Amino acid sequence: MQNGRAGRLHPAVGTARRHLAAALEKLLGAGSIKATGRSRTASTADAADLPLLLVACSGGPDSLALAAIAAHFARRGDVRVGAIIVDHGLQEDSAAVAAQTAQTLTDLGLHPVITEKVQVPVGNMGPEMAARTARYTAFTKAVEATGARAVLLGHTLDDQAETVLLGLSRGSGTRSLAGMPPVRVEGGVTYLRPFLGLRRTDMLDICDAETLTPWIDPTNTDETLMRARIRHSVLPYLEEHLGGDVARSLARTASVAGPDAEYLDEQAQVAYEQALLPAGTAVRGIEREDAVLLDRAQVAALHPALRLRVLATACKTAGGENPGFERLQALDSFTAEYAVAGPVQMPGHVSAYRRRKIVHPATGERLDVLVLVPTRP
Structure with a gap:
């Protein structure tokens, strides 16, 4: 476990802590979180009053790394950190993966750790959207049950680049260029994505530094799914033929377009209410x-x-x-x-x-x- 002693903190861990601290400060208020420093001393009663955050964790590298980083702030007494694991039931070993992930998160000190088994709807939605719908329904249920202040999502810069490219392929306009926002309120639940500036390789480094063994989702390499195809075929092709770091450029575009899209959405809501x-x-x-x-x-x-x-x-x-x-x-x-x-x-x-x-x-x-x-x- 990375405890911050001199010379022993992995650079990826330190960077990730700073990113999460910045995101939590925006949520909880200036001065509420510091990326580094000694643990606070708080009574059991005080600890119960701390805001609760839920890490949405599949057991994969990104969300497991996020859980490990969030656990640091729970150990320091800044916040309480729990987790929500969603078992989509789409693979034979999904229950075993969920159980192993729950144990790993418990060992990290997260509490409560909630496992929710969902039924992925079959209808007009594609498989990825259907799974997302079921997953976010489970997130909402967990927040309502625990009173959590926010749900933390482990999306990275690479996920952001894939999202922008997916949106462009569908001709979805400004919102597609904006990609995934770092903060979003959906269905009354606040979602934070603190790692949109970090790479997928950083998540693997964090897991290694924390001696965690992540689960590798086989669907991530199933190129019958559009996102996997973009990840393993389209983006590498673009980087080979366009040169440079295309993923970083796409993510930068999202950072520029995001505030524009957010402002237009806010003004449109005002206009809607007036009409x-x-x-x-x-x-x-x-x-x-x-x-x-x-x-x-x-x-x-x-x-x-x-x-x-x-x-x-x-x-x-x-x-x-x-x-x-x-x-x-x-x-x-x-x-x-x-x-x-x-x-x-x-x-x-x-x-x-x-x-x-x-x-x-x-x-x-x-x-x-x-x-x-x-x-x-």
Whole structure:
């Protein structure tokens, strides 16, 4: 175990501690965490009041290294650190891997260590997205059960580069260039990715320094999966033919684009709320109380960068899925054109209509309204 004695701390461990300390300071407040220093002395009562962090750990090198680094701050008395292990049940030995990982984390001093077995949904989603959906549902359940302040994720610079390249291949816009944010709130849960500036090789070095034996997920080399194909074929090809460190360049692009995308998302949320009509607004032919009603003229007047985000938000708020480029463009055209009768069908069983001369319940003004209605019972 790396205890920080003179001359014995592996450089990768020291760097990772600094990255995690910086991320935790942003979460918990300035001066709350230091990357180095002596352990604090705290009573059992004080320790119970410390914020709890959960490491999402598969047993692989990245998340196991993160657990080891987080355990350092738990030993010092800065925070409490537990873990959530998700057994997807997709491999024959998944239960044994989860059990071994739980024991390793317990030996590191993490508490509580929660293992959640999930059922990966089979439907329109690809296998990777289906597994992610099940995994994040388990994370939310663990946070609700423990009151954890945040979930720590072990994604690295290499994961970020793969994410950006995946998004570019799908033509997903600014958000794809932004990759994975270092901090994200999803479903009421705060997720931290403190290692987006570190390489996958650093994680292996940390595991070696901490004498940990990580589990190697066989799906990481299964090139029938897109991410594995990008990792083992596409990125090496680009680096061979373009030269330089393509992964680092892609991750740098995400760092530049991330704040831009975040700002646009924030402004779009403000614009959405301003265009939203109050609940209970009477609209002929629309009886669903969960329908989303927007001032069409107000939405149409927005800059396209905001307008498309507002329309996507409206779709998701109405219970639909995040619309792809073609469907979103169709809804955008429908919002601007008076002649098109509609409805426009959006993914996730949502229909978009227009209704004219709808009376605003607060102002009495007659408006042209864009209505998004869930069609599921």
